[in-house]
Amino acid sequence: xxxxxxxxxxxxxxxxxxxxxxxxxxxxxxxxxxxxxxxxxxxxxxxxxxxxxxxxxxxxxxxxxxxxxxxxxxxxxxxxxxxxxxxxxxxxxxxxxxxxxxxxxxxxxxxxxxxxxxxxxxxxxxxxxxxxxxxxxxxxxxxxxxxxxxxxxxxxxxxxxxxxxxxxxxxxxxxxxxxxxxxxxxxxxxxxxxxxxxxxxxxxxxxxxxxxxxxxxxxxxxxxxxxxxxxxxxxxxxxxxxxxxxxxxxxxxxxxxxxxxxxxxxxxxxxxxxxxxxxxxxxxxxxxxxxxxxxxxxxxxxxxxxxxxxxxxxxxxxxxxxxxxxxxxxxxxxxxxxxxxxxxxxxxxxxxxxxxxxxxxxxxxxxxxxxxxxxxxxxxxxxxxxxxxxxxxxxxxxxxxxxxxxxxxxxxxxxxxxxxxxxxxxxxxxxxxxxxxxxxxxxxxxxxxxxxxxxxxxxxxxxxxxxxxxxxxxxxxxxxxxxxxxxxxxxxxxxxx
Numbered sequence: 225x226x227x228x229x230x231x232x233x234x235x236x237x238x239x240x241x242x243x244x245x246x247x248x249x250x251x252x253x254x255x256x257x258x259x260x261x262x263x264x265x266x267x268x269x270x271x272x273x274x275x276x277x278x279x280x281x282x283x284x285x286x287x288x289x290x291x292x293x294x295x296x297x298x299x300x301x302x303x304x305x306x307x308x309x310x311x312x313x314x315x316x317x318x319x320x321x322x323x324x325x326x327x328x329x330x331x332x333x334x335x336x337x338x339x340x341x342x343x344x345x346x347x348x349x350x351x352x353x354x355x356x357x358x359x360x361x362x363x364x365x366x367x368x369x370x371x372x373x374x375x376x377x378x379x380x381x382x383x384x385x386x387x388x389x390x391x392x393x394x395x396x397x398x399x400x401x402x403x404x405x406x407x408x409x410x411x412x413x414x415x416x417x418x419x420x421x422x423x424x425x426x427x428x429x430x431x432x433x434x435x436x437x438x439x440x441x442x443x444x445x446x447x448x449x450x451x452x453x454x455x456x457x458x459x460x461x462x463x464x465x466x467x468x469x470x471x472x473x474x475x476x477x478x479x480x481x482x483x484x485x486x487x488x489x490x491x492x493x494x495x496x497x498x499x500x501x502x503x504x505x506x507x508x509x510x511x512x513x514x515x516x517x518x519x520x521x522x523x524x525x526x527x528x529x530x531x532x533x534x535x536x537x538x539x540x541x542x543x544x545x546x547x548x549x550x551x552x553x554x555x556x557x558x559x560x561x562x563x564x565x566x567x568x569x570x571x572x573x574x575x576x577x578x579x580x581x582x583x584x585x586x587x588x589x590x591x592x593x594x595x596x597x598x599x600x601x602x603x604x605x606x607x608x609x610x611x612x613x614x615x616x617x618x619x620x621x622x623x624x625x626x627x628x629x630x631x632x633x634x635x636x637x638x639x640x641x642x643x644x645x646x647x648x649x650x651x652x653x654x655x656x657x658x659x660x661x662x663x664x665x666x667x668x669x670x671x672x673x674x675x676x677x678x679x680x681x682x683x684x685x686x687x688x689x690x691x692x693x694x695x696x697x698x699x700x701x702x703x704x705x706x707x708x709x710x711x712x713x714x715x716x717x718x719x720x721x
Contacts, residue, residue, distance in 0.1 A: 234429040242422040249415040250539045253491065256408040257532055263401040267394065269323075274390045276320045281383045283309045283316055284344065288376060291348045295355055295363055306352070310345070317341065333389060337382045344375035412491055487535050560601040560687070562712040567640075568593035570602070571630055574609045581617045587626030594633045595640055598710045604684045609644070611677045612704055616646040621699075635707065638714075642706040651696035659694060689715035 290306030293299070317338070324334055347366070354363035366372075568591065575582075575589045582589055613628065620626040627647045635641040651659060660682045685692045689709045696702035709715050 235426070238422060238426045238429060242419075242426070245415075245418045245422060246539075249411065249418070250487075250535075252411045253408065253415075253487070253535065254532070254539075256404050256411065257535070259404045260401060260408070261529075261532070263397055263404065267397045267401065270390055270394050270397065273320075273323050274387060274394070276316065276323060277383055277386055277390070280313075280316045280320055281380065283313050284341065284376070284379055287313070287345065287348055288372070291352050292367075295351065295360075295367065298355075303352075306348070313341075313345070333386050334382055337379065340375050340378040340382065344372060344379060347372040347375060408491070412488070416488070487539070491535070560712060561603070562599050563602060564597045565600045565602060565605065566597055567595060567632055567642075570605055571609060571632070574606065574613055575628070575630075577610070578613050578617050582626050582628065585620065585624075585626050587620075587628070589628040589630075591630045592632070593630075595710075598640060598708075600708065600712045601688060604688055608681050608684050608706070611681050612644045615677060616644070616648055619648045620646070621649050634710070638710050640708045640710050642708065644704040644706070645701065647701040650698040650700050650702055651694065652698045656694060656696060660692070688712060 286305045287309035290302050290304065290309065293302030294306070320334075321338075351363040351366045351372075354360070354366065571591050571593065575591060579589070616628050617626065624647065629645045630642065631645075632640065632642045660678045682692050685706060685708070689712070690707050692707075693705050694702055695705070
């Protein structure tokens with residue numbers, strides 16, 4: 225029907241737009257999240273580097289203060305900060321040297337620092353030795369030469385320039401991180417708005433099509449009573465189409481929405497993690513307390529990677545759902561190519577493709593065909609029987625030789641019946657009605673798959689003007705019963721454009 229063509233075109237367009245929007249949203253979100261993570265890591269490293277440089281300067285100053293106090297008072301208690309500073313100095317110099325070694329700019333700024341520190345510490349020790357040897361005038365004379373002051377000035381100058389450079393980088397990093405967080409917030413707002421528009425458009429198209437189908441059904445009901453059989457057939461087709469559309473609406477509004485809800489939730493987690501990092505980074509002149517450091521480290525090491533991982537898995541799930549819907553939609557709109565089909569030859573060729581898998585279990589495949597050539601679409605039949613045979617192999621019972629039997633015969637004047645029987649694990653009664661639904665799988669989920677195989681088979685068969693049903697007993701096996709028209713050209717001619 226014309227409305228069907230409009231529905232499929234509109235649905236496909238909505239899916240394409242939705243995919244484009246999702247790709248942009250997910251790509252932007254992941255990029256901004258990664259950017260924030262990099263900013264956080266770099267900011268943490270800069271804070272550590274600044275802390276080590278400030279600690280080194282403080283240690284040298286403590287040593288000088290302790291030495292000057294002892295020289296002025298002769299009180300040995302003043303040597304306590306000096307001795308502590310001398311003991312801590314090698315480790316602090318080593319940590320700072322290791323951190324700046326990877327950055328040529330930093331290393332260049334601190335060139336000469338080690339020499340200045342060595343000279344300063346030597347001057348302090350020499351004066352202290354004089355004082356302890358009762359040579360106080362010599363110690364005072366050494367101090368009055370101002371060499372120690374010159375060394376200290378060099379140290380303060382080098383470390384002060386170094387700290388100023390780090391502070392400038394920290395200010396820029398914080399600004400960039402806040403800008404990225406703001407951009408992420410706007411991306412989420414735009415994403416929610418765009419997704420709402422896409423979903424609203426899809427639902428509008430679906431309900432408009434449902435309304436059109438309802439009107440068409442009402443028109444069928446007023447047809448001539450002499451066409452009662454045809455009216456009943458068309459009504460049944462409309463009911464099935466209506467059910468398919470409702471299921472499709474459920475998928476669009478539920479299955480596709482679920483990963484988006486996960487993405488929105490974990491983006492909130494990201495925002496909460498950024499609050500901890502922001503409190504740590506913007507600590508100004510005060511050192512972050514232990515709680516802030518612990519929360520920032522937890523955000524960088526656990527919360528951010530966990531959120532990114534969940535966002536990535538949700539987008540992958542959404543991608544598989546969209547690809548499955550596109551596959552069924554694309555093949556449903558494919559133009560059928562009626563041709564003469566040797567059903568027995570086609571079934572034997574399909575069985576040969578899984579022969580080695582059946583033979584591995586000492587199983588066998590039996591094919592019985594009592595109909596001659598008929599007119600159908602070869603691609604659709606290859607896909608239908610290929611999926612059914614693959615399922616029989618996939619869901620066979622371990623330790624039991626697989627027995628696959630196919631019987632094809634005429635049913636009525638213009639129908640062909642094909643029964644595909646296997647002795648596999650079977651399907652529970654409560655699952656028989658759902659095995660043909662999209663993304664629905666029955667029984668133990670110990671085999672890979674997305675739950676689209678039988679939905680795809682039913683879509684192909686109905687597109688040929690036929691139908692498929694299943695009978696099964698759990699633990700015994702299944703029988704898939706296919707009914708196909710014997711001449712596809714009649715079905716194609718009777719289908720409105």
